[in-house]
Amino acid sequence: MTEQVATQTRKIIHVDMDAFYASVEQRDNPDLRGKPVAVGSPAARGVVAAASYEARVFGVRSAMPSVTAARQCPELIFVKPRFDVYHAVSMQIQSIFAEYTPLIEPLSLDEAYLDVTENLKGVAIATDIATEIRGRIKQVTGLNASAGISYNKFLAKMASDLNKPNGQAVISPKNGPAFVEGLPVKKFHGVGPATARKMAALGIETGADLKEKSIEFLTDHFGKSGPYFHGIARGIDNRQVRPDRERKSVGAEDTFAIDIADLEAAKRELEPLVAKVWRYCANHDLAAKTVTVKIRFADFQIITRSRTVPTAFPDDNAILTAATTLLEAAHPFRKSVRLLGVTLSGLGRSNVPSADQLEFLL
Numbered sequence: 001m002t003e004q005v006a007t008q009t010r011k012i013i014h015v016d017m018d019a020f021y022a023s024v025e026q027r028d029n030p031d032l033r034g035k036p037v038a039v040g041s042p043a044a045r046g047v048v049a050a051a052s053y054e055a056r057v058f059g060v061r062s063a064m065p066s067v068t069a070a071r072q073c074p075e076l077i078f079v080k081p082r083f084d085v086y087h088a089v090s091m092q093i094q095s096i097f098a099e100y101t102p103l104i105e106p107l108s109l110d111e112a113y114l115d116v117t118e119n120l121k122g123v124a125i126a127t128d129i130a131t132e133i134r135g136r137i138k139q140v141t142g143l144n145a146s147a148g149i150s151y152n153k154f155l156a157k158m159a160s161d162l163n164k165p166n167g168q169a170v171i172s173p174k175n176g177p178a179f180v181e182g183l184p185v186k187k188f189h190g191v192g193p194a195t196a197r198k199m200a201a202l203g204i205e206t207g208a209d210l211k212e213k214s215i216e217f218l219t220d221h222f223g224k225s226g227p228y229f230h231g232i233a234r235g236i237d238n239r240q241v242r243p244d245r246e247r248k249s250v251g252a253e254d255t256f257a258i259d260i261a262d263l264e265a266a267k268r269e270l271e272p273l274v275a276k277v278w279r280y281c282a283n284h285d286l287a288a289k290t291v292t293v294k295i296r297f298a299d300f301q302i303i304t305r306s307r308t309v310p311t312a313f314p315d316d317n318a319i320l321t322a323a324t325t326l327l328e329a330a331h332p333f334r335k336s337v338r339l340l341g342v343t344l345s346g347l348g349r350s351n352v353p354s355a356d357q358l359e360f361l362l
Contacts, residue, residue: 253341
């Protein structure tokens with residue numbers, strides 16, 4: 001009971017930038033404002049990295065194949081990603097967060113959790129802090145942000161989606177459990193399509209259905225996620241905002257316009273991927289002990305090959321050598337290669353950035 005009371009007294013804000021990449025492009029290019037914009041490549045095998053709200057009206061969304069997006073929205077304007085610009089704007093936003101609390105847990109370049117239970121401004125009401133932060137972001141970057149305020153991370157995340165774009169919402173301790181009961185589980189943050197289908201097969205369609213299941217039942221069917229699902233079904237989430245959460249991996253991948261069957265050609269395609277992940281690691285003083293090569297074939301089957309070394313790879317040449325060896329071991333290819341990816345993991349150093357794995361959409 002003590003843990004639940006403690007959870008209910010916390011003040012958590014989830015800030016989520018609105019159509020971040022696309023909004024940055026519209027900010028920097030007035031000709032794009034008010035028009036459907038997709039950040040990504042229009043190539044046959046391109047993928048949408050982000051879509052403006054004008055594009056979303058037509059059903060365009062992130063991770064959608066570019067050809068599908070263009071078919072659904074013939075007026076769609078494709079813009080090449082500028083990750084260096086997005087990163088710089090993200091750092092501006094992080095600096096604004098730091099004016100209010102040191103307890104910041106970034107999830108990606110465009111969203112983060114903030115624990116403002118005890119904040120640097122001495123503001124008693126979390127909704128006022130959220131309003132101030134959104135105003136400061138608009139003032140400094142010219143961009144809109146949405147926010148969710150609640151007594152735990154799960155509900156703050158859910159609340160930030162309620163009044164998008166450019167809005168905020170509160171889910172109070174009093175209303176939290178009822179809010180969860182009425183929500184379809186497929187809309188729960190942390191419940192992906194596969195888990196939602198599995199829950200549906202077990203008769204779990206809503207939060208109320210989930211609440212009826214015992215912790216033993218949920219653990220039997222969902223393993224270590226069982227206790228978490230048991231808690232959120234009751235509006236309980238005791239996870240702390242973790243400003244020191246370490247990055248687990250950094251990766252880059254490329255989908256080719258024409259499938260590759262030749263080993264030497266595939267080796268050449270590894271070079272820019274290794275350069276990209278190494279550059280990120282070098283800029284953030286990261287070191288990796290494991291390199292993984294991902295191969296997607298023409299029939300969409302995927303294989304991965306990994307190598308782990310006792311001490312961190314010293315430079316990009318060592319990583320490229322290891323990645324090349326892994327690629328050679330997979331040759332002859334079972335079919336031509338559609339996509340190659342390189343991921344570095346086993347990361348370590350001081351001051352690791354608190355962010356989820358960043359996949360670069362090429």
